[in-house]
Amino acid sequence: MEPVLTSHVGEPRGATLDAYVGRGGYAGLRKALGLAPAQVIDLVKASGLRGRGGAGFPTGMKWQFVPKDSPRPKYLCCNADESEPGTFKDHVLMERNPHLLFEGCLIGCYAIGAKVAYIYIRGEFFHVQRVLEAEIDAARAQGYLGKNIFGSGFDCEIYVHRGAGAYEAGEESALLESLEGKRAQPRLRPPFPAVVGLYGCPTAINNVETLCNVPLIVTNGPEWFASLGPEKNGGPKLYCISGHVEKPGVYETSMHVTIRELIDKYGGGIRGGRTLKAVIPGGSSTPVILPDQIDAQASFDGLVKAGSMLGSAAIIVMDDTTCMVWLAENLMHFYRHESCGKCTPCREGTDWLLKILRRIERGEGTMRDIDLLADVASNIGGKTLCPFGDAAVAPLLSTIQHFRAEYEAHVREGRCTCPADWRAMRTEATGP
Amino acid sequence: MSFHPEMRYESGMHMSQRELRPDGDPFAFTPANRDRLEQIATHYPPEHRRSAVIPALYIVQEQQGYVSAPAIRHVAEVVGCTPAEVDDVVTYYAMFFRQPVGKYVVQVCRTLSCALRGAERVTAEISKTLGIGVGETDPTGTFTLMEMECLGACDRAPVVMVNNEHWHECQAPEDAERLLESLKASGEAALTGCHLARAEKAEGG
Numbered sequence: 001m002e003p004v005l006t007s008h009v010g011e012p013r014g015a016t017l018d019a020y021v022g023r024g025g026y027a028g029l030r031k032a033l034g035l036a037p038a039q040v041i042d043l044v045k046a047s048g049l050r051g052r053g054g055a056g057f058p059t060g061m062k063w064q065f066v067p068k069d070s071p072r073p074k075y076l077c078c079n080a081d082e083s084e085p086g087t088f089k090d091h092v093l094m095e096r097n098p099h100l101l102f103e104g105c106l107i108g109c110y111a112i113g114a115k116v117a118y119i120y121i122r123g124e125f126f127h128v129q130r131v132l133e134a135e136i137d138a139a140r141a142q143g144y145l146g147k148n149i150f151g152s153g154f155d156c157e158i159y160v161h162r163g164a165g166a167y168e169a170g171e172e173s174a175l176l177e178s179l180e181g182k183r184a185q186p187r188l189r190p191p192f193p194a195v196v197g198l199y200g201c202p203t204a205i206n207n208v209e210t211l212c213n214v215p216l217i218v219t220n221g222p223e224w225f226a227s228l229g230p231e232k233n234g235g236p237k238l239y240c241i242s243g244h245v246e247k248p249g250v251y252e253t254s255m256h257v258t259i260r261e262l263i264d265k266y267g268g269g270i271r272g273g274r275t276l277k278a279v280i281p282g283g284s285s286t287p288v289i290l291p292d293q294i295d296a297q298a299s300f301d302g303l304v305k306a307g308s309m310l311g312s313a314a315i316i317v318m319d320d321t322t323c324m325v326w327l328a329e330n331l332m333h334f335y336r337h338e339s340c341g342k343c344t345p346c347r348e349g350t351d352w353l354l355k356i357l358r359r360i361e362r363g364e365g366t367m368r369d370i371d372l373l374a375d376v377a378s379n380i381g382g383k384t385l386c387p388f389g390d391a392a393v394a395p396l397l398s399t400i401q402h403f404r405a406e407y408e409a410h411v412r413e414g415r416c417t418c419p420a421d422w423r424a425m426r427t428e429a430t431g432p
Numbered sequence: 433m434s435f436h437p438e439m440r441y442e443s444g445m446h447m448s449q450r451e452l453r454p455d456g457d458p459f460a461f462t463p464a465n466r467d468r469l470e471q472i473a474t475h476y477p478p479e480h481r482r483s484a485v486i487p488a489l490y491i492v493q494e495q496q497g498y499v500s501a502p503a504i505r506h507v508a509e510v511v512g513c514t515p516a517e518v519d520d521v522v523t524y525y526a527m528f529f530r531q532p533v534g535k536y537v538v539q540v541c542r543t544l545s546c547a548l549r550g551a552e553r554v555t556a557e558i559s560k561t562l563g564i565g566v567g568e569t570d571p572t573g574t575f576t577l578m579e580m581e582c583l584g585a586c587d588r589a590p591v592v593m594v595n596n597e598h599w600h601e602c603q604a605p606e607d608a609e610r611l612l613e614s615l616k617a618s619g620e621a622a623l624t625g626c627h628l629a630r631a632e633k634a635e636g637g
Binding site: 073082083084085086087088091118122123124125126127159161162163164165166167178179180181182183184199240241242243244248249250280284314316318322327330331333334337338340426 | 475477480482483484485486487489490511513517520521524525526527528542543544545547548549552553580581582583584585586587588589593596597598599625
């Protein structure tokens with residue numbers, strides 16, 4: 001498939017307003033402003049656009065849940081807190097095609113009746129914030145946002161809000177808390193943010209890539225969008241490929257593609273001609289899949305069939321030198337650090353799991369520890385306010401399920417059993 | 433403090449924990465910084481000025497390098513909330529420093545994609561060269577070494593961020609010493625920045 005979201009990201013100055021307008025930009029906004037807000041929502045619903053942030057929830061439905069008759073102001077929040085390990089797609093869109101995102105935000109605001117959109121960007125993307133703010137000023141100067149856009153009477157402002165380093169801020173209700181100047185901790189639902197969101201007002205929260213698809217749907221029609229991918233998985237999709245591949249990067253294609261094609265054709269194959277051991281297909285919060293499953297379609301539904309999830313389409317590839325106990329320990333360190341501390345199972349459980357994993361990885365574990373991992377994990381998953389708990393245990397449980405022999409070998413031999421050349425990449429060369 | 437007497441938290445503090453820190457020097461925003469903050473505060477409804485807490489803390493850090501107790505009280509006054517509410521934010525987010533830090537805070541990504549490409553050794557090399565551990569500042573006050581969780585540049589692993597802002601990508605362990613030397617010699621100009629932005633510069637944009 002020819003890229004449509006990232007078609008001009010390699011061009012010098014391709015991010016500027018002039019370049020964007022030159023290639024037909026803001027035509028979607030112009031068209032949308034000529035329709036009724038409900039018609040815009042119908043277009044997005046008809047396209048079948050699903051949220052690109054991880055859950056894959058239909059965007060049109062999300063917008064429809066925002067009450068039309070509420071007397072309170074409404075808000076649109078763009079979730080640009082791209083923090084899922086392995087994900088770096090929104091970064092490209094924001095830095096190289098910012099006006100596409102603005103156009104998506106403006107159309108979204110018009111559809112739900114909001115006058116302000118906040119782009120919540122993660123703290124580490126300081127350089128992206130500078131690009132976004134410069135381009136927002138350029139767009140405002142030319143009348144693409146601000147008061148009375150295109151003489152339609154529609155007023156809309158976009159502001160960038162920079163976070164300060166918290167994975168949990170990517171969870172929608174925690175994002176709202178953070179935007180309100182508090183700790184990024186999730187809220188109890190219901191009420192859902194669509195009804196009681198930012199400052200207690202109706203709020204729609206959408207991922208960057210999701211909003212970038214909206215102008216294309218309005219311009220080219222929902223049929224065009226749906227026809228790009230398999231049924232219920234329409235539209236272009238960005239994939240982030242990292243880990244042990246020759247050419248890591250962001251690649252755009254349709255969801256007809258398989259994990260195998262993404263690794264071999266786009267990612268250039270496994271580094272150094274080695275063989276594949278496992279793939280995390282949708283960011284670190286999704287279960288690992290094995291080499292015999294990589295012919296699965298890399299779509300929302302295809303990966304569920306394979307026992308995993310598309311998530312944020314962050315494909316992390318591991319070759320045969322990777323120690324799966326070490327991998328679980330590395331990710332558990334991440335989740336322990338990022339657990340917001342609100343729910344006890346997750347706050348305490350991730351710390352316990354990390355301790356047990358460290359013990360096994362150092363060769364000091366017992367066979368009972370392996371079952372203990374699964375036991376503790378089963379008391380975290382599904383027992384927290386937000387999906388963080390499930391995310392924290394998914395990679396751990398799937399490595400125990402598929403690579404239990406490796407855990408047992410660690411216990412039996414009292415050391416890390418992965419090949420010596422891989423151990424050399426690490427600091428603590430455990431064992432002889 | 434862990435709630436389980438036999439399972440104490442290991443290194444560092446959990447986000448849910450508080451500490452009392454010694455008072456630093458008195459703090460107030462410079463007039464220019466105060467104006468910047470007021471400009472940012474216009475982004476939010478007047479009754480929700482508290483949203484400007486994170487931007488205010490970034491400005492504090494720009495002005496004096498770290499967030500001290502007087503700075504927390506000043507931010508609370510300016511933004512219109514309690515010092516405890518500001519403290520709550522400072523202690524939660526990874527990018528706010530609660531003690532003085534070196535001129536260059538070297539932040540190495542340690543999460544999976546970077547670790548698969550040798551990030552652990554990058555940290556070890558930097559640590560060896562500077563003679564300091566993770567979370568420590570060298571005696572001259574030039575460098576602080578930190579480990580960060582996923583910075584979101586996994587295709588350019590391993591990634592090193594400097595001072596919360598400047599990225600340095602594809603950092604092989606062997607290059608660590610050179611990175612530190614060039615930082616000392618030419619400051620932040622030594623950093624490669626984001627590859628995307630650099631591509632544009634190279635293309636003469």
